[in-house]
Amino acid sequence: MSSPRAYTVGWICAISTExxxxxAFLDEIHEEPEYVSPNDCNDYTLGKIGRHHVVIAVLPNGEYGxxxxxxxxRDMLHSFPNLRISLMVRIGxxxxxxxxxxxxGDVVVSTPRYGNGGVFQYDFGKTIQDQRLRKRYQRPAPDRDRLYQSRVIHDLDNNCDYAVICGNHPSDLDNPAGHYGLIAAANxxxxxxxxxxxxxxxxxxxCFEMEAAGLMNYFPCLAIRGICDYSDTHTNKEWQGYAAMTAAAYARDLLDQISPSRVGAEKKISELLPMYSISAASHAIVSAQEGRGLLTTD
Known part of the structure; x- marks a missing residue:
């Protein structure tokens, strides 16, 4: 059994793909916790990434937002009171x-911009315009990255006329780019x-997603998103596995650059609420990474 107080990094994902x-990036997988807080219904995965003890929770099946x-x-913080750094890693x-x-396949990381926090909540509601691990998580073919003109609404027969605005760069296929700025969240x-x-x-x-705004008041975290679609009517699941991998790879790379002593010097997340919006250690490392440009998943 693992002691909950040994874990200093909290990691939340939303779906089983994530x-x-x-x-896949855990160096060690630990036994279940010795105990959890009463009424805590989370299902936890415990392990080690680099030099850090990490606790991972996924949202209940079918429950998003x-x-x-x-x-x-909230339940994670009650059961693991020593958490110092928190990450919300998923697709968007x-x-x-x-x-x-x-x-x-690129990665977007929440970073404060223009006086705004890294995540803000919008309220449009549901707006809809007029197997094997390698197979599921590998990068789709370059011609499957299609960015349609905004006026084009998805044809159910997949006969859409499209303009690939972003193009393709074969030399960068294994090096997704990192972007730093605002993430918009809604239910x-x-x-x-x-x-x-x-x-x-x-x-x-x-980037657009569904959970991060709800976390900031209870679990101040760094939001990391692998891009799986372009937030339009042409959404499909083809890129979800690869995007989940690139987001997890970024988070792994981030943790590798933070020393355990630096994490230990941070205050417990529970002591920072509600005045803090993001872990200082995570934010400092992200600021340093903004100039790096490309990430690798090797």
Missing amino acids: HVAVQ IASAASVA GGAPSVKHDIRL KLIKDASVRDKLAAEKDVL
Whole structure:
């Protein structure tokens, strides 16, 4: 049995695809915890990444969004009181623009911009415009990265005329790019290119997702998103496995750069609430990484 107080890094994902991805990066898998807080219904995976003891929780099957994520985070903090760094690692929808060349498989990391926090909540509701591990998680073929013009609504027969705005660069296929900026969160999935483009233009949003805003009040965390679609009507699951892997790879790389002594010097997350919006150690490392540009999943 593992002592809950040994774990200093909390990691939350939302779906089983993301949970499988993070487990691929664990150097050690530990036994279940000796005890958890009463009424804690989370299912935990414990292990070690580099020199850090990490506790991982996934949202209940079929339960997504802000409220579910907040509940999982609260229970994790009660059961693992020594957490110092927190990560929310999952897939998300990209918001490519002339300013930000975001492509499928890239990674977006929440970073404060223009006086805003790294994550903000929008409230459009559900806006919809008029096997094997290697097979499931490998990078799809380059011609499967299609960014449609905003006016094009998905044809159920897949006969859409599209313009691939982002293009393809074969030399970069194994080196997804990292982007740093705002992530927009709501309780429902966005499938509207016009809303995507509006928020990208007005707020400089890079990514859309469903949980991070609900975590910030209870589990101040760094949001890391692998881009699996372009937040439009052409959404499919083809890129989810690869995007989950690139996000997990980034998080692994981040933890490798933070020493255990630095983590130990951080205050416990429970002592920081509600005044803190992101772990200082994580934010410092991310700031240093912004100039790196490319990531690898090797």
